[in-house]
Amino acid sequence: MSELATDALYQRIRDILDAAKIGVSRTVNTAQVVSYWLIGREIVEQEQQGQQRADYGESLLKDLSRRLTKDVGKGFSLSNLKYIRQFYVGFPDLLTATSIGHAVRDQSCSSDQFATLSQSQSNWQPGQLHPNLSWTHYRTLLRIDNPDARAFYEIEALKNNWSARELDRQINSLLFERLAKSTDKAGLLQLATQGQTIQTPSDVFKDPVVIEFLGLPESPRLVESDLETALISNLQTFLLELGKGFAFVSRQERISLDGDHFYIDLVFYHTILKCYVLIDLKVGKLNHGDLGQLQLYVNYYDRQRCAPDDNPTLGLILCSDKNDAVVKYTLGPEQQTKIFASRYKLHLPTEAELQAELNREIAQLRADES
Numbered sequence: 001m002s003e004l005a006t007d008a009l010y011q012r013i014r015d016i017l018d019a020a021k022i023g024v025s026r027t028v029n030t031a032q033v034v035s036y037w038l039i040g041r042e043i044v045e046q047e048q049q050g051q052q053r054a055d056y057g058e059s060l061l062k063d064l065s066r067r068l069t070k071d072v073g074k075g076f077s078l079s080n081l082k083y084i085r086q087f088y089v090g091f092p093d094l095l096t097a098t099s100i101g102h103a104v105r106d107q108s109c110s111s112d113q114f115a116t117l118s119q120s121q122s123n124w125q126p127g128q129l130h131p132n133l134s135w136t137h138y139r140t141l142l143r144i145d146n147p148d149a150r151a152f153y154e155i156e157a158l159k160n161n162w163s164a165r166e167l168d169r170q171i172n173s174l175l176f177e178r179l180a181k182s183t184d185k186a187g188l189l190q191l192a193t194q195g196q197t198i199q200t201p202s203d204v205f206k207d208p209v210v211i212e213f214l215g216l217p218e219s220p221r222l223v224e225s226d227l228e229t230a231l232i233s234n235l236q237t238f239l240l241e242l243g244k245g246f247a248f249v250s251r252q253e254r255i256s257l258d259g260d261h262f263y264i265d266l267v268f269y270h271t272i273l274k275c276y277v278l279i280d281l282k283v284g285k286l287n288h289g290d291l292g293q294l295q296l297y298v299n300y301y302d303r304q305r306c307a308p309d310d311n312p313t314l315g316l317i318l319c320s321d322k323n324d325a326v327v328k329y330t331l332g333p334e335q336q337t338k339i340f341a342s343r344y345k346l347h348l349p350t351e352a353e354l355q356a357e358l359n360r361e362i363a364q365l366r367a368d369e370s
Helices: 003-022 028-049 054-071 078-090 111-118 135-141 147-159 164-172 175-180 185-194 224-233 235-242 288-305 324-335 351-369
Strands: 246-257 260-270 275-285 314-321 339-345
Touching: 003 028, 003 054, 028 054, 028 078, 028 135, 054 078, 078 135, 135 147, 135 164, 147 164, 147 175, 147 185, 175 185, 175 351, 224 235, 224 246, 224 260, 224 275, 235 246, 246 288, 260 288, 275 288, 288 314, 288 324, 288 339, 324 339
Parallel strands: 275 314, 314 339
Antiparallel strands: 246 260, 260 275
């Protein structure tokens, strides 16, 4: 690579960075994201001129890293420049829907143009620039190869105002795979274009529920009270895992029936479905008695606690194991629309574990139908 070509590339990158610094007070995150995308584009196009030889690309990045670190400062290590290049490749349409589109060759982006970019949110689609996604968000999204999953996480991060740390946790907990494991093609398309939508009770509950944030070990000595205490102590994270719409109401709520006392582990209200959600915790394998007890709670709430404009109460048992056939035949068709059972996981599941669980559920369904 000639010295003249290197100098020209270097100057174009410096122009991008200088413009980004001017607009930083108004749109710091967007300025950084846009500048990195434009730098990535410059690098990729320069590499293409060098016929994308591996040794050429490596030497180019090393040279840029050395010069930028010396003149600009931190943030331009060799590894970060590789992320920046990957960012442009992974999000090729990031700026195509904005008001300025691709920056004109040999012209720098002004600070006003950077500010305009941050305001271009109408008709936003996954893969396009959004000012509420930081560079850390985009770096996290780059780990996802599946385009449908990546689009889903982009949408959910914006709808739920996830921090980059929470986005990372949701990806690690395989949220997309958990929601998509039993959906059809239309359901997958909806996840990729709209994110998670809640229209019916079955849309609310995940299976499994991942509660690795509790830090509890897999142990036969674990009891329901310990699990409940840990969930309450980590209520904010637990609400994020449950999903949108959940509002905490109470714990260990007492029901008294002719002198007999019963205690509901956790009570929530779902603001989208407009109903109470009762959660019972079960350490060990679920049995029909557990389901019957939750039915009692749900029926009581429907008759004694619900306001006239509340929808029917929902019940969820969180258990370490369950037999889906027992759930099916204990509840019956009508109750299965109101009472649900989900496994909890005290560690992050792998894709292989989820696939094994899906295969087990399919086999169970076929056995029930035969």
